[in-house]
Amino acid sequence: MNERITPLAIDKKLFKQIGYRLVDDIAEFFDTIQQRPVTTGESPKQIQALLHQTSLPQNGMPVNELFTNATALLLNHSLFNGHPKFFGYITSSPAPAGALADMLAAAVNPNVGAHILSPMATAIEKQTIQWLAEFIGVPTSYGGLLVSGGNMANFTCFLVARTIKAPKSIKEDGINNDVQKLTVYCPKTTHTWIEKAAVLFGLGTKSIRWIDVDNNNKMKNDILEKMIDDDKQNGFTPLIVIGTAGDVSTGAVDDLKSIATICKKHDLWFHVDGAYGIPAAVVPGMQSLFDGIQEADSIALDPHKWLYSPLEAGCALVKNPNHLTETYSSHPVYYNFSNNDEPATLNYYEYGLQNSRGFRALKVWINLQYVGRSGYEKMISDDIKLSKLLYVLAHEHEELEAISQNLSIATFRYIPPEIDKEDNDALNKLNEALLNALQHNGEAFLSNAVVNGKYCLRACIVNFRTTEQDIHELAEIVVRTGRKLR
Numbered sequence: 001m002n003e004r005i006t007p008l009a010i011d012k013k014l015f016k017q018i019g020y021r022l023v024d025d026i027a028e029f030f031d032t033i034q035q036r037p038v039t040t041g042e043s044p045k046q047i048q049a050l051l052h053q054t055s056l057p058q059n060g061m062p063v064n065e066l067f068t069n070a071t072a073l074l075l076n077h078s079l080f081n082g083h084p085k086f087f088g089y090i091t092s093s094p095a096p097a098g099a100l101a102d103m104l105a106a107a108v109n110p111n112v113g114a115h116i117l118s119p120m121a122t123a124i125e126k127q128t129i130q131w132l133a134e135f136i137g138v139p140t141s142y143g144g145l146l147v148s149g150g151n152m153a154n155f156t157c158f159l160v161a162r163t164i165k166a167p168k169s170i171k172e173d174g175i176n177n178d179v180q181k182l183t184v185y186c187p188k189t190t191h192t193w194i195e196k197a198a199v200l201f202g203l204g205t206k207s208i209r210w211i212d213v214d215n216n217n218k219m220k221n222d223i224l225e226k227m228i229d230d231d232k233q234n235g236f237t238p239l240i241v242i243g244t245a246g247d248v249s250t251g252a253v254d255d256l257k258s259i260a261t262i263c264k265k266h267d268l269w270f271h272v273d274g275a276y277g278i279p280a281a282v283v284p285g286m287q288s289l290f291d292g293i294q295e296a297d298s299i300a301l302d303p304h305k306w307l308y309s310p311l312e313a314g315c316a317l318v319k320n321p322n323h324l325t326e327t328y329s330s331h332p333v334y335y336n337f338s339n340n341d342e343p344a345t346l347n348y349y350e351y352g353l354q355n356s357r358g359f360r361a362l363k364v365w366i367n368l369q370y371v372g373r374s375g376y377e378k379m380i381s382d383d384i385k386l387s388k389l390l391y392v393l394a395h396e397h398e399e400l401e402a403i404s405q406n407l408s409i410a411t412f413r414y415i416p417p418e419i420d421k422e423d424n425d426a427l428n429k430l431n432e433a434l435l436n437a438l439q440h441n442g443e444a445f446l447s448n449a450v451v452n453g454k455y456c457l458r459a460c461i462v463n464f465r466t467t468e469q470d471i472h473e474l475a476e477i478v479v480r481t482g483r484k485l486r
């Protein structure tokens with residue numbers, strides 16, 4: 001095997017040929033995305049049929065054909081969250097530079113678990129973390145790492161919180177929560193990650209204290225404090241309080257400052273789930289909304305949401321980086337990673353749950369430099385303005401009711417003249433049917449929220465392609481589709 005030819009190799013000429021065409025196709029796709037349907041609305045069966053029923057190929061196929069085929073399948077049968085009329089969930093349009101960055105990252109393929117395996121990539125991730133801290137307005141002394149998304153970022157912080165605040169033997173002895181009775185506190189609006197975390201890290205879902213929210217979907221902090229007091233009196237051991245900076249349904253931001261005060265008083269870990277909303281702190285006029293974030297022991301945020309990174313990129317930040325290594329570091333004999341002269345060598349496997357790690361930071365790092373703080377400030381404040389415009393349009397339209405507006409999320413519902421505004425049952429049914437129709441017809445894509453018992457249509461604008469015209473057209477599409485359903 002002196003001149004080894006492996007089936008996987010692609011010679012330089014062919015690589016360029018396929019690569020150039022792929023880049024041409026992607027450039028065309030980005031340029032025409034607004035002319036395509038947001039989704040084809042095909043059923044899982046129809047989609048599966050396109051792949052044909054075949055077993056694992058015995059032998060290889062020409063790679064250029066494979067790319068032709070894969071490109072056609074994906075560009076003709078996908079939902080495009082980069083479409084200017086995609087407003088569902090919290091899934092942003094991907095920055096084109098991020099797509100290129102992912103290709104470069106995959107080509108170099110650094111394993112960002114250890115510095116020695118990824119010298120430049122580790123340094124870039126470290127700088128990215130520092131910039132993200134600056135972005136959201138916390139000191140750059142926070143430490144952290146990139147993970148796959150908001151769930152993983154919250155899990156990463158949760159286990160740190162458990163390690164630091166629970167009885168000190170927890171790492172060795174594990175948890176026995178019917179005896180230890182460790183509890184965590186979060187607003188009722190908290191994303192489902194908290195239940196997975198309670199299961200995953202052994203506290204059990206009964207340890208979660210779901211705190212009521214007010215009419216604006218903010219945690220009622222007086223009830224929070226009373227619950228903590230009651231639990232202490234009843235032999236429970238409160239550990240963690242979670243505040244939300246932008247809840248998934250309506251974008252509400254908790255009163256973080258007063259949660260921080262409660263945490264200090266009771267010596268609890270203060271975690272902020274800012275997966276969606278915390279990047280809005282880059283907008284000068286919005287900063288006061290996030291007052292108290294500087295006191296968070298840990299923060300989760302999602303560059304693959306409002307920072308427009310292609311999936312996947314989440315980020316966990318921890319105020320005292322030593323708490324990360326106290327939780328995650330171990331030194332097996334087969335790792336020869338720490339005999340570097342520099343004491344500050346950062347091996348990211350010691351900071352989180354992953355061992356081998358991909359180079360997620362590159363796309364985030366490139367975008368942060370491509371548009372800078374001012375670019376993000378502009379894009380994020382434009383998204384907020386568009387969301388407010390939608391709220392106003394819904395408010396002004398006779399057949400729409402505006403329900404809520406926070407950050408870049410507006411909720412509203414369709415109300416035909418013949419249904420009484422108070423008849424929530426009929427309106428909930430109609431709006432659910434309306435949402436289903438909208439999610440399949442490809443003109444615009446919304447998701448839903450239930451706000452004070454009202455089934456609402458929900459538009460979250462984390463989309464740098466959306467224009468005022470798209471918002472006006474969205475209102476028309478909703479009303480036209482609603483009228484058809486009556």
Ligand SMILES: *Cc1c(COP(=O)(O)O)cnc(C)c1O
Pocket residue numbers: 090148149150151152191193244246247248273274275276277302314
């Ligand atoms: C999106 C979101 C999550 C989950 O993040 P993923 O990236 O989907 O894992 C958690 N919390 C909040 C507040 C979110 O907006």
